[in-house]
Amino acid sequence: MSLTLIAFLFLSLVAVFCGLMTVLSKNPIHSVIYLIGCFFAIAGHYLLLNAQFLAVVHIIVYAGAIMVLFLFTLMLMNLNKESEKHKAAIARIGAVIAAGAMMLVLVAVLKRADSLAIPSTQNIAIGTIENLGRVLLNEYLFPFEFASVLLLSAMIGAVLLAKKDHQKAA
Amino acid sequence: MESIFNIVPIQYYIFISAVLFCIGILGVLFRRNSIIIFMSIELMLNAVNLLLVAFSTYHNDASGQVFVFFVMAVAAAEVAVGLAILVTIFRNVHTVDIDELKSLKN
Numbered sequence A: 001m002s003l004t005l006i007a008f009l010f011l012s013l014v015a016v017f018c019g020l021m022t023v024l025s026k027n028p029i030h031s032v033i034y035l036i037g038c039f040f041a042i043a044g045h046y047l048l049l050n051a052q053f054l055a056v057v058h059i060i061v062y063a064g065a066i067m068v069l070f071l072f073t074l075m076l077m078n079l080n081k082e083s084e085k086h087k088a089a090i091a092r093i094g095a096v097i098a099a100g101a102m103m104l105v106l107v108a109v110l111k112r113a114d115s116l117a118i119p120s121t122q123n124i125a126i127g128t129i130e131n132l133g134r135v136l137l138n139e140y141l142f143p144f145e146f147a148s149v150l151l152l153s154a155m156i157g158a159v160l161l162a163k164k165d166h167q168k169a170a
Numbered sequence B: 001m002e003s004i005f006n007i008v009p010i011q012y013y014i015f016i017s018a019v020l021f022c023i024g025i026l027g028v029l030f031r032r033n034s035i036i037i038f039m040s041i042e043l044m045l046n047a048v049n050l051l052l053v054a055f056s057t058y059h060n061d062a063s064g065q066v067f068v069f070f071v072m073a074v075a076a077a078e079v080a081v082g083l084a085i086l087v088t089i090f091r092n093v094h095t096v097d098i099d100e101l102k103s104l105k106n
Helices: A003-024 A028-048 A052-077 A089-111 A129-138 A141-162 B010-030 B034-058 B063-093
Strands: none
Touching: A003 A028, A003 B010, A003 B034, A028 A052, A028 B010, A028 B034, A052 A129, A052 B034, A052 B063, A089 B010, A129 A141, A129 B063, A141 B063, B010 B034, B034 B063
């Protein structure tokens, strides 16, 4: 067994375990921590796939920004205690069955898919900042600009929503 | 450089993505805390991202990785607005339990 395969299996195991614990742990703070672990494992997968820049951006955006946002919200609402009530047993069993059936269908369909010929060589330079920037600003310039508009509107919307209502306060 | 898919078949990446996606589905259906549901949605988006990167490397094409950037931008926007909505809801009804938030029903 080669080192790459061992690394892949280890990262997959960590990702699946942390993902499951995210869903199953009672304390929301623990969920956030486990999700960060899962994101690190996925970043390791990106490194294995020669997407170096994407791995770094993934860590910065997800572990650095989004999960901190989650943590802040949890602390702000004082939800860091295990006070959540469970769903009804029938709803929980239904959830497990639905997710399991979905996985069964996905795996059963994708297992039979024909695989393409594996390219014999791999271009290492694909995941570099230089190459990604060239593709992003040449072929995908228009969606790129629209992403900035989306982020701006999301920012304005978030500020408007979270702001205290002045009329009620006065 | 030798392709990684000679060592790790592309099917393995498909399966790990499917498993992560289904864990996300399980989280959305299983939990009542809406913040955990948001986290499960993040997990699903990440499963898709992983598969996009795998196929991008498989085809030696950078477009897949560029799409991951757009998914990240959308996820960031979604989380920012969603958490702002949750904070507003919490301020008004003092809970984020989705089974309590059913005032649209009657």
